[in-house]
Amino acid sequence: MRRTLVAFGALALVAGAATWFVSIAGAQGGGTLEVEVKYNGAPQVEKLKVNKDTEKCGTEATIEKVVVGGNKGLANAVVSVPGAKGATKAKAVVDQHGCKFVPHVVTMQPGEIEFKNSDDILHNLHTYSTANPSINKAQPKFKKTMTEKLEKPEFVKITCDVHSWMLGWVAVVPGLAGVTDKDGVAKIEGVPAGKQKVEVWHETLGKQEKDVDVKAGGVTKVSFEMKGK
Numbered sequence: 001m002r003r004t005l006v007a008f009g010a011l012a013l014v015a016g017a018a019t020w021f022v023s024i025a026g027a028q029g030g031g032t033l034e035v036e037v038k039y040n041g042a043p044q045v046e047k048l049k050v051n052k053d054t055e056k057c058g059t060e061a062t063i064e065k066v067v068v069g070g071n072k073g074l075a076n077a078v079v080s081v082p083g084a085k086g087a088t089k090a091k092a093v094v095d096q097h098g099c100k101f102v103p104h105v106v107t108m109q110p111g112e113i114e115f116k117n118s119d120d121i122l123h124n125l126h127t128y129s130t131a132n133p134s135i136n137k138a139q140p141k142f143k144k145t146m147t148e149k150l151e152k153p154e155f156v157k158i159t160c161d162v163h164s165w166m167l168g169w170v171a172v173v174p175g176l177a178g179v180t181d182k183d184g185v186a187k188i189e190g191v192p193a194g195k196q197k198v199e200v201w202h203e204t205l206g207k208q209e210k211d212v213d214v215k216a217g218g219v220t221k222v223s224f225e226m227k228g229k
């Protein structure tokens with residue numbers, strides 16, 4: 001009787017290990033999503049004369065509302081897969097450099113974000129949001145980094161009250177996400193295989209979504225075309 005119990009116990013252990021192994025393999029069995037975002041309209045880029053802090057800011061500012069690259073690719077669009085939780089990435093970082101927010105659009109999972117000031121002049125971080133508390137804080141030149149919390153999913157507009165042209169966006173999204181490059185392409189790796197909703201958001205052109213069947217171990221391509229407003 002005792003031997004039977006031991007043998008049964010060993011069998012249960014092996015079965016448990018097998019289940020564990022399968023779940024690990026499943027987690028790694030995701031695919032890559034390659035999302036292409038196109039825009040048929042004209043780029044919208046505004047230029048402004050600058051007469052403040054010109055030694056750091058230069059004498060002309062560029063406000064890039066719609067950036068269209070080669071082959072009608074739309075840059076700066078946020079692509080996200082809300083159902084793909086994935087591992088939390090490293091903390092998102094936005095730098096205030098040359099009196100610009102760099103990068104112009106950043107994605108993060110709900111939590112903390114770091115704002116840097118590498119300009120050696122005063123900036124004033126001012127966010128516009130509804131789900132998250134608004135931030136309105138001076139960041140003097142000696143304060144090289146500031147950590148803030150954005151805990152609710154939302155597209156948060158960031159500005160600077162010292163330099164009126166400074167404009168950036170923080171996309172707080174629950175799932176895996178990326179931002180399209182100058183050719184309008186974003187690649188997201190490790191997306192769980194199967195049906196997934198893919199969302200695209202652009203600061204000027206709005207939102208679209210599609211259902212996509214993600215292949216395991218391969219690249220699944222999907223394309224969006226944003227409409228002008």
Ligand SMILES: [Cu+2]
Binds near residue numbers: 096124163166
């Ligand atoms: Cu500023």
